[in-house]
Amino acid sequence: MRKLDLCLSSEGSEVILATSSDEKHPPENIIDGNPETFWTTTGMFPQEFIIFFHKHVKIERLVIQSYFVRTLRIEKSTSKEPVDFEQWIEKDLIHTEGQLQNEEFVARDGYATYLRFVIISAFDHFASVHSISADGTVISDFA
Amino acid sequence: MVKLAAKCILAGDPTVGKTALAQIFRSDGAHFQKNYTLTTGVDLVVKTVPVPDTGDSVELFIFDSAGKELFSEMLDKLWESPNVLCLVYDVTSEQSFNSCAKWLEKARAQIPGSSLPGVLVGNKADLAGRRVVDSAQAQAWALGQGLEYFETSVKEMENYEAPFVCLAKQFHHLYQEKVEVFQALV
Numbered sequence: 001m002r003k004l005d006l007c008l009s010s011e012g013s014e015v016i017l018a019t020s021s022d023e024k025h026p027p028e029n030i031i032d033g034n035p036e037t038f039w040t041t042t043g044m045f046p047q048e049f050i051i052f053f054h055k056h057v058k059i060e061r062l063v064i065q066s067y068f069v070r071t072l073r074i075e076k077s078t079s080k081e082p083v084d085f086e087q088w089i090e091k092d093l094i095h096t097e098g099q100l101q102n103e104e105f106v107a108r109d110g111y112a113t114y115l116r117f118v119i120i121s122a123f124d125h126f127a128s129v130h131s132i133s134a135d136g137t138v139i140s141d142f143a
Numbered sequence: 144m145v146k147l148a149a150k151c152i153l154a155g156d157p158t159v160g161k162t163a164l165a166q167i168f169r170s171d172g173a174h175f176q177k178n179y180t181l182t183t184g185v186d187l188v189v190k191t192v193p194v195p196d197t198g199d200s201v202e203l204f205i206f207d208s209a210g211k212e213l214f215s216e217m218l219d220k221l222w223e224s225p226n227v228l229c230l231v232y233d234v235t236s237e238q239s240f241n242s243c244a245k246w247l248e249k250a251r252a253q254i255p256g257s258s259l260p261g262v263l264v265g266n267k268a269d270l271a272g273r274r275v276v277d278s279a280q281a282q283a284w285a286l287g288q289g290l291e292y293f294e295t296s297v298k299e300m301e302n303y304e305a306p307f308v309c310l311a312k313q314f315h316h317l318y319q320e321k322v323e324v325f326q327a328l329v
């Protein structure tokens with residue numbers, strides 16, 4: 001089966017919710033495949049966004065590029081609707097001044113239709129997410 | 144256009160007028176509480192403040208907390224992760240001015256490593272005859288601490304918006320600075 005970056009908007013994925021949005025730095029920037037563009041949080045934490053694949057996928061490896069993110073929780077759902085999220089990954093990231101956080105997760109049980117990312121806390125008043133990519137395979141398209 | 148959200152903690156000794164200030168701001172000058180009711184926990188006032196000369200705004204979540212020492216342990220939880228600080232004293236009380244250093248330290252300790260934009264507010268400016276804290280002295284101290292200085296009379300409804308507008312501006316400025324940092328990363 002062909003392996004691809006499942007999160008890309010060009011592959012049909014979509015950010016269906018984000019708790020904050022600056023018109024200049026919208027959440028779509030997370031999945032445009034370009035780490036130069038980013039989404040910013042615009043206030044108090046927690047902050048979250050949800051990525052919808054529009055199909056059933058199996059994720060093998062997840063990479064998130066961000067800045068100032070401290071505690072990150074990732075939940076996933078395998079429903080057709082954005083419901084029944086279950087806890088998947090939670091991690092405290094490290095902050096290095098002036099350097100993009102590049103966090104890689106090797107996924108166990110990576111079956112999903114939606115991913116919810118919750119930034120529980122940050123190292124500063126604001127945080128940014130530059131890109132999220134998920135290597136894996138498409139299991140099935142929605143009927 | 145962006146709407147930011149900031150947690151603003153309102154700090155200062157008992158009876159300096161924190162609740163009066165928050166309430167007059169909330170009600171656009173319609174509501175001055177003459178009788179004193181001490182705040183025991185925390186009251187939340189939410190109000191959106193446009194940032195002058197931009198299309199942007201800041202939604203302030205003002206945590207009006209108790210000045211009384213008795214409640215100070217509770218504050219640690221309520222004060223978690225503040226974004227901006229509004230520090231209030233009473234111009235007729237030397238003690239309330241002297242306490243500001245302590246309140247400021249307590250607030251800054253909540254977010255070590257990040258800056259906390261803030262203002263110092265000398266309230267009850269209407270009580271001119273009883274004033275004991277000199278404006279110039281307060282202003283100089285504020286400047287030294289990196290705080291902007293304001294004098295207000297909530298009773299006379301004077302200048303009560305300016306400190307909050309200033310906080311919104313400072314927070315907005317901080318946001319723009321961070322966006323530049325994010326932009327320079329890649």
Ligand SMILES: Nc1nc2c(ncn2[C@@H]2O[C@H](COP(=O)(O)OP(=O)(O)OP(=O)(O)O)[C@@H](O)[C@H]2O)c(=O)[nH]1
Nearest residue numbers: 157158159160161162163177182210267296297298
């Ligand atoms: N003369 C005068 N009185 C004021 C002014 N602002 C507030 N007061 C009065 O000061 C008293 C105390 O005000 P509060 O706002 O309750 O004080 P506080 O800082 O919230 O006190 P705590 O909740 O105990 O920390 C009230 O009786 C107010 O009416 C002012 O600008 N001028």
Ligand SMILES: [Mg+2]
Nearest residue numbers: 161162181182
């Ligand atoms: Mg009060």
